[in-house]
Amino acid sequence: MALAAAARLLERQGPEALSTRRIAAEIGYSAASLYSIFRNRDDLCWQLNALTLGALHDRLQRVAESDPRGRLQAYGRVYLDFACRLPARWSLLFEHRTPESLEVPDGLGASIERLFRQLEQPLQTLVPDAPAEEVKLNARTLWGAVHGIAVLQLRNKLFLPDGTPAQAMLDTLVDHYLDGWLASRGVQR
Amino acid sequence: MALAAAARLLERQGPEALSTRRIAAEIGYSAASLYSIFRNRDDLCWQLNALTLGALHDRLQRVAESDPRGRLQAYGRVYLDFACRLPARWSLLFEHRTPESLEVPDGLGASIERLFRQLEQPLQTLVPDAPAEEVKLNARTLWGAVHGIAVLQLRNKLFLPDGTPAQAMLDTLVDHYLDGWLASRGVQR
Numbered sequence: 001m002a003l004a005a006a007a008r009l010l011e012r013q014g015p016e017a018l019s020t021r022r023i024a025a026e027i028g029y030s031a032a033s034l035y036s037i038f039r040n041r042d043d044l045c046w047q048l049n050a051l052t053l054g055a056l057h058d059r060l061q062r063v064a065e066s067d068p069r070g071r072l073q074a075y076g077r078v079y080l081d082f083a084c085r086l087p088a089r090w091s092l093l094f095e096h097r098t099p100e101s102l103e104v105p106d107g108l109g110a111s112i113e114r115l116f117r118q119l120e121q122p123l124q125t126l127v128p129d130a131p132a133e134e135v136k137l138n139a140r141t142l143w144g145a146v147h148g149i150a151v152l153q154l155r156n157k158l159f160l161p162d163g164t165p166a167q168a169m170l171d172t173l174v175d176h177y178l179d180g181w182l183a184s185r186g187v188q189r
Numbered sequence: 190m191a192l193a194a195a196a197r198l199l200e201r202q203g204p205e206a207l208s209t210r211r212i213a214a215e216i217g218y219s220a221a222s223l224y225s226i227f228r229n230r231d232d233l234c235w236q237l238n239a240l241t242l243g244a245l246h247d248r249l250q251r252v253a254e255s256d257p258r259g260r261l262q263a264y265g266r267v268y269l270d271f272a273c274r275l276p277a278r279w280s281l282l283f284e285h286r287t288p289e290s291l292e293v294p295d296g297l298g299a300s301i302e303r304l305f306r307q308l309e310q311p312l313q314t315l316v317p318d319a320p321a322e323e324v325k326l327n328a329r330t331l332w333g334a335v336h337g338i339a340v341l342q343l344r345n346k347l348f349l350p351d352g353t354p355a356q357a358m359l360d361t362l363v364d365h366y367l368d369g370w371l372a373s374r375g376v377q378r
Contacts (some may be wrong), residue, residue, distance in 0.1 A: 138365075
């Protein structure tokens with residue numbers, strides 16, 4: 001309940017609103033009672049980010065498309081839509097930096113890996129004999145590229161030709177990228 | 190001189206430092222004397238962004254590579270390097286939002302167009318018979334994708350497999366993207 005309140009506060013009022021006092025006020029508890037739940041601000045951000053990554057994973061899993069190329073395109077659309085619907089929670093995934101003196105909790109690292117695996121599966125299906133390292137690099141590159149479009153779309157800085165939707169850019173990106181990778185592996189589309 | 194001081198302040202102390210008072214202190218002038226140079230904060234940001242776009246354009250023009258694919262790859266590296274060297278100035282390009290009541294100055298819009306033309310030229314050389322609108326969309330898509338890698342690299346969030354440099358991701362992106370586009374146009378690499 002405290003974590004859900006923190007997520008609501010973050011989305012409504014931005015990352016500056018993330019204080020134990022304000023979260024406590026939101027759910028009618030004392031600030032002191034929350035210190036056992038969120039040890040410090042980093043811990044709060046980790047827990048929020050794990051919640052956000054879980055929500056994104058759920059949405060990716062709901063993609064019904066079975067064709068691997070269609071699935072990757074749908075994942076791109078889900079990612080763009082997720083960033084637009086929950087911009088503050090999505091931004092915190094990238095804005096929060098774990099101090100060098102602390103270790104990212106295992107659970108958070110596992111959530112990130114699980115998301116990448118979701119991307120790696122259709123890529124591996126497209127090129128069954130591609131080595132795992134190559135699939136990993138392609139999953140991260142394609143994600144980074146889609147991430148750029150999402151970042152720019154959120155700030156209204158895509159500079160698209162008049163009347164072109166962001167969707168057209170996303171489709172162009174995924175299509176050309178996959179065609180190029182398949183061609184480099186000698187796989188017919 | 191005032192603009193150069195503002196650019197130094199921005200890079201050293203972040204966007205919060207951008208006040209007329211602090212810029213004036215930096216160059217030993219009175220704040221009042223600066224109001225004729227920067228009409229307001231938006232005007233200051235526009236002037237800073239025009240300066241930054243000009244500096245980026247200069248660096249792109251210094252790329253000697255004449256092969257169009259090699260030039261596009263070099264542009265990607267210049268962009269990544271520029272973002273890492275001047276992170277605050279580069280970020281202001283995307284963080285500053287012109288209020289709806291104001292119009293972006295013509296000069297700034299022209300600087301942005303000039304940068305895109307720099308990308309469109311090698312793309313058009315690769316596919317001479319591609320219509321202008323298709324080249325425009327490809328220039329903006331490829332830039333958006335490279336931008337994503339730059340954003341994530343700055344925040345140390347690329348999640349690359351151990352030992353893989355960001356450069357490898359950039360090369361993979363540009364290569365696969367161009368190969369895919371060329372294949373869709375029936376052009377042999």
